[in-house]
Amino acid sequence: MESKDGGYLEPVFLCTFPPLVGDIIYDVSWFINDNELTWAASNALSFSELNSTALRPSNWTGNYSLNFEPEQNKYYVMEGVRSQIKLTSTIPFSCPLSLSKEMREAFCTYYFFVWTPLEDSCRNGMASNGIAMANQPCGVTFNFRDWGNRSVHINVTGYVDGMINYNYRTTYLHIASTRNPMDPLGIWDNLNIGGIEVKVVDRDILVTGRQCISSNDPHMTTFDGLPWENQRTGIFVLYQHKTLPYAVHVIYSECVPRRATCNCGVAVRNGFSYYIVRTCEIISVQNTKMLAVPYEKEYLCEAADLQIVKSGKHYTVTFPSGTQVSFYISSWNNFIGSVRIRASVSDIESSLGLCGFTNGDTSDDFIPKDGSHPTDPNTFALSWRISMDSNNSLFSMSSSFYLGTSWMYVFNSGFEF
Numbered sequence: 001m002e003s004k005d006g007g008y009l010e011p012v013f014l015c016t017f018p019p020l021v022g023d024i025i026y027d028v029s030w031f032i033n034d035n036e037l038t039w040a041a042s043n044a045l046s047f048s049e050l051n052s053t054a055l056r057p058s059n060w061t062g063n064y065s066l067n068f069e070p071e072q073n074k075y076y077v078m079e080g081v082r083s084q085i086k087l088t089s090t091i092p093f094s095c096p097l098s099l100s101k102e103m104r105e106a107f108c109t110y111y112f113f114v115w116t117p118l119e120d121s122c123r124n125g126m127a128s129n130g131i132a133m134a135n136q137p138c139g140v141t142f143n144f145r146d147w148g149n150r151s152v153h154i155n156v157t158g159y160v161d162g163m164i165n166y167n168y169r170t171t172y173l174h175i176a177s178t179r180n181p182m183d184p185l186g187i188w189d190n191l192n193i194g195g196i197e198v199k200v201v202d203r204d205i206l207v208t209g210r211q212c213i214s215s216n217d218p219h220m221t222t223f224d225g226l227p228w229e230n231q232r233t234g235i236f237v238l239y240q241h242k243t244l245p246y247a248v249h250v251i252y253s254e255c256v257p258r259r260a261t262c263n264c265g266v267a268v269r270n271g272f273s274y275y276i277v278r279t280c281e282i283i284s285v286q287n288t289k290m291l292a293v294p295y296e297k298e299y300l301c302e303a304a305d306l307q308i309v310k311s312g313k314h315y316t317v318t319f320p321s322g323t324q325v326s327f328y329i330s331s332w333n334n335f336i337g338s339v340r341i342r343a344s345v346s347d348i349e350s351s352l353g354l355c356g357f358t359n360g361d362t363s364d365d366f367i368p369k370d371g372s373h374p375t376d377p378n379t380f381a382l383s384w385r386i387s388m389d390s391n392n393s394l395f396s397m398s399s400s401f402y403l404g405t406s407w408m409y410v411f412n413s414g415f416e417f
Ligand SMILES: [Ca+2]
Pocket: 079, 160, 161, 162, 163, 164, 165, 202, 203, 204, 205
């Protein structure tokens, strides 16, 4: 309805009913939460005067606040799975009368912050406690017509904490505003609604024991537990995620001439962030040259892209999904003793590379690069080897991820394992 000064469309409450028979005069009283708003009452009116007795925002703003209706007061959100929380405004939003219909759609928008008491800030991805919000910035915007049967959504994801949680982890979502510029009536100012309960349901239990191993020389184990041998030389994709920009490359080079190769490089990548450790200088089938001192290189676009922990010669690198890479440098020969990757729930039916396709079934682990059906171990292993002149290696001299090395990639004899 038009505001009294004619400047705005404002939401009002109005008594509407068919006229009663007889010579009747009417009294109109208004209540909010059982409290009478005596100042908004009207007395001794004829039926035709009832239209002027609306309860207007000016009658209650400052004393009472509005609310949103979530579809439910309690939500269950799975770790690593995006869910939607639906919010509905039960009253219309206000807007200047002077705006055209199109301009009202474009400009009369209402923004509300969404926050949880445990978070100091809203973060993207899955790197926060409890739940992560995909809405960026962290909030919801209602457009002029988003009320009644039109709802808005908050997207939340259960954070994968890499632990099997026996209890649900509970978070409360709050919705707040300071003031909304398109609302001169102050209806939506200083809103603070708490208490949408979000319970995070564990899924880590689904990946218990799923660990991919590349242990010298290298004896391999896929995520699903299939053991196999890969005594080959070169740079290999040990792990790659189908949809997330995650990859782990490893270098294998001779450690027992013509008999065995060992890990001597690990590169972990999330998008444009990476962490690389390398201990061999020249990759070879019979004459590996080790670096006198192992080399590491770290570049993080965002601190949360990779969590890197070093303890002596042991290294742990964790992706935001909870997938964790660990390895150590052997004290006696400087090779990397083993590389282990612990799967997270995000890897289920989404892992590629030498770690295999993880779904709890070993029969389909050997999915080759550019293939969708399992193959023999030989074809599988070679498909995930990165060619020497490729730019795709995270160790490559020409790779934009790694520049300025004199490392070489040499097959001394042309002999290949
Ligand atoms: Ca968990």
